[in-house]
Amino acid sequence: MGSKNKLKRFQENETFPNVIQPSREEVVGGFPLKGKWDTHFKNNNPIVLELGCGKGEYTVGLAKRFPNKNFIGIDIKGARFWKGAKIAMEENLPNVTFVRTQIELVDYIFGEQEVSEIWITFPDPQIKYKRTKHRMTNQEFLKRYRQVLKPDGTVNLKTDSEFMHGYTLGLLHGLGLEVIYANHDVYTNEGSPQEVLEIQTFYENQYLEKGKPITFIRFKVN
Numbered sequence: 001m002g003s004k005n006k007l008k009r010f011q012e013n014e015t016f017p018n019v020i021q022p023s024r025e026e027v028v029g030g031f032p033l034k035g036k037w038d039t040h041f042k043n044n045n046p047i048v049l050e051l052g053c054g055k056g057e058y059t060v061g062l063a064k065r066f067p068n069k070n071f072i073g074i075d076i077k078g079a080r081f082w083k084g085a086k087i088a089m090e091e092n093l094p095n096v097t098f099v100r101t102q103i104e105l106v107d108y109i110f111g112e113q114e115v116s117e118i119w120i121t122f123p124d125p126q127i128k129y130k131r132t133k134h135r136m137t138n139q140e141f142l143k144r145y146r147q148v149l150k151p152d153g154t155v156n157l158k159t160d161s162e163f164m165h166g167y168t169l170g171l172l173h174g175l176g177l178e179v180i181y182a183n184h185d186v187y188t189n190e191g192s193p194q195e196v197l198e199i200q201t202f203y204e205n206q207y208l209e210k211g212k213p214i215t216f217i218r219f220k221v222n
């Protein structure tokens with residue numbers, strides 16, 4: 001994407017009522033919506049996050065399927081989720097919001113047990129040992145997810161990365177955390193939830209074109 005186009009999207013994001021772009025200081029210095037997201041959505045419906053949402057295919061796709069839940073897509077790249085925000089506005093989806101921030105700050109943005117469900121869609125697997133701290137299912141991230149999730153809350157990981165799939169399963173096993181469902185090739189082996197099969201993301205489509213199997217895990221962190 002050219003820089004002109006990015007700038008245009010940044011400017012448009014500023015005008016979108018379903019986009020929040022706080023500074024880091026605003027987030028760590030006491031984020032006003034923390035613990036009060038019901039005031040933003042004007043209802044008490046369950047809150048579902050998509051972390052590293054890119055263009056926000058899951059945020060928008062799930063929001064259409066589950067109108068009685070609220071969906072929040074988080075990504076540091078606003079020019080990407082501009083797409084999802086625009087679709088949500090055009091299709092009048094009041095249960096969609098995007099926040100431009102770092103996933104590492106998730107526990108500054110949501111109060112304890114404020115979130116019902118988390119989706120992590122095609123994260124960069126960060127395979128190199130030195131990159132472990134950026135891997136989105138490492139123990140530090142799991143701690144942050146535990147902090148914001150309800151006790152029975154679930155995390156959903158959809159990825160093309162066999163490494164990420166195996167790493168996460170191993171870690172969950174070692175920590176004694178419950179794996180509700182796991183499938184190492186969702187389009188070949190039956191049994192995955194409908195939304196896993198029906199919603200496809202931008203990155204996913206690139207992997208599908210290369211014939212890569214897509215994996216899925218639904219797990220608990222409590």
Ligand SMILES: C[S@@+](CC[C@H](N)C(=O)[O-])C[C@H]1O[C@@H](n2cnc3c(N)ncnc32)[C@H](O)[C@@H]1O
Pocket residue numbers: 051052053054055056074075076077080101102103104121122123124201202203204
């Ligand atoms: C590989 S892309 C996947 C995007 C999308 N989920 C999809 O499947 O098409 C990973 C996304 O995570 C975002 N991301 C990576 N690390 C992040 C972080 N620490 N905080 C916020 N966003 C992050 C990137 O900007 C990128 O959009």
